[in-house]
């Protein structure tokens with residue numbers, strides 16, 4: 252154990268923790284949006300993330316071709332390529348999320364099946380997607396080309412602001428704010444909030460439930476896809492089971508903040524990112540997953556409504 | 569704009585809650601459905617709104633069979649409901665609650681102001697409370713909000729499920745007065761479900777008495793007010809009470 256790093260490298264660890272946490276936040280939003288409207292934990296969200304990471308590999312490899320061998324991308328060309336890769340990841344994850352809903356949940360809902368059936372269907376979907384990815388990739392890790400040289404932009408209090416770290420900070424916060432605005436200000440967003448408060452009463456307002464649910468999965472998937480892009484930009488490698496640990500951490504983040512609550516997912520993700528990074532520094536990185544589990548169990552035991560104990564329906568503009 | 573229910577059967581699982589009722593609501597009428605707790609009043613309204621599936625029988629609106637139409641399309645057709653328990657969205661402001669009443673109208677911006685004014689005119693209290701969270705209103709105010717929200721959709725038929733439930737006598741009188749106003753001034757047809765039979769029968773044109781999923785009586789409301797069976801069972805002043 253090495254507690255001295257907590258003081259000697261405090262701000263550096265905080266920065267890593269926050270940027271990891273922000274990736275959790277975006278995935279957690281996928282869980283939380285769906286939970287808000289359906290009271291269902293979409294276990295397949297970790298695989299929706301996995302699909303996003305593979306989309307990044309395909310997109311970035313495809314977009315650059317062999318150009319990388321000659322010269323790294325620069326300026327506007329780099330920004331466009333990264334932006335396009337991010338859009339493709341968001342589209343792939345968003346599409347997968349919508350398909351998961353239609354294939355795994357919609358029929359069960361129409362038949363009035365109970366929640367347990369949906370939960371089992373969710374787990375089934377999660378396994379099916381990750382196994383399919385395993386077969387297609389021969390269970391081998393896949394890497395994306397490094398488009399963004401990880402140069403340092405400067406140091407503040409010992410924390411090194413690398414270009415990719417800053418990209419994560421900015422992109423994740425922008426995505427979060429866009430979602431918050433969407434849910435609170437747009438017509439469909441208000442319908443999502445209405446459904447999360449009462450499905451029946453939302454229908455009485457003329458809300459098309461299936462459409463709102465599709466939009467919710469789409470938006471949650473898009474957030475998860477953005478997370479996949481940022482993850483690949485920082486870590487540069489993925490595998491069919493990448494969603495397992497990331498998904499578990501993001502789910503923990505969502506529960507920590509109070510599942511169903513957007514702002515809860517935000518603070519839950521950042522808190523977990525920091526806790527995980529600090530504990531890895533003190534105890535060694537093999538303890539990362541343990542930290543996540545311990546946090547999950549503690550929250551479920553002590554504060555099952557999460558730290559913020561407020562559901563999405565109370566989210567105010 | 570005639571709403572007609574013919575030989576309607578509705579189930580909860582294997583339990584039959586509505587056992588073949590027929591009800592007609594003519595344009596411009598206030599029709600009331602009275603009956604004891606568990607008679608099937610709420611189930612009837614939910615089925616008209618499309619929240620419960622029709623097992624057999626039919627619901628027609630303006631001659632069109634709507635038995636299988638999704639709930640949200642029925643709102644667009646002109647059927648709105650202020651449900652039992654009011655169904656306010658607690659985390660939304662009063663204004664947002666009213667605005668969502670117009671959700672299905674794509675061009676709603678144009679009409680929004682006009683309809684808000686109309687609702688505020690009926691319920692001035694709602695204007696004072698416009699930016700307060702719906703969940704913080706009193707029971708009576710929530711009922712006003714539920715009715716106002718249903719009116720935002722410019723319904724042809726307004727379904728009201730026990731608007732007087734749990735309210736103080738003053739507020740009950742006020743709500744019933746406004747129900748009559750909605751009918752006479754806005755010309756809205758109303759199907760009113762009530763356990764407060766006295767008030768409902770005084771306000772309605774015609775009435776149906778529901779018992780365990782059957783219609784056991786159907787008459788002019790004023791006639792039922794003087795019907796000895798009805799007085800005994802629902803008004804607490806029947807022959808047996810003398």
Ligand SMILES: Nc1ncnc2c1ncn2[C@@H]1O[C@H](COP(=O)(O)OP(=O)(O)O)[C@@H](O)[C@H]1O
Nearest residue numbers: 580583585603604605606607608609610611612
């Ligand atoms: N969600 C439900 N599940 C099962 N049975 C129900 C449900 N809701 C109502 N019922 C039953 O249906 C019957 C009619 O209920 P309801 O329509 O609520 O009556 P009312 O509104 O006249 O009090 C009752 O016997 C009630 O127990």
Ligand SMILES: [Mg+2]
Nearest residue numbers: 609610611652
């Ligand atoms: Mg009832």
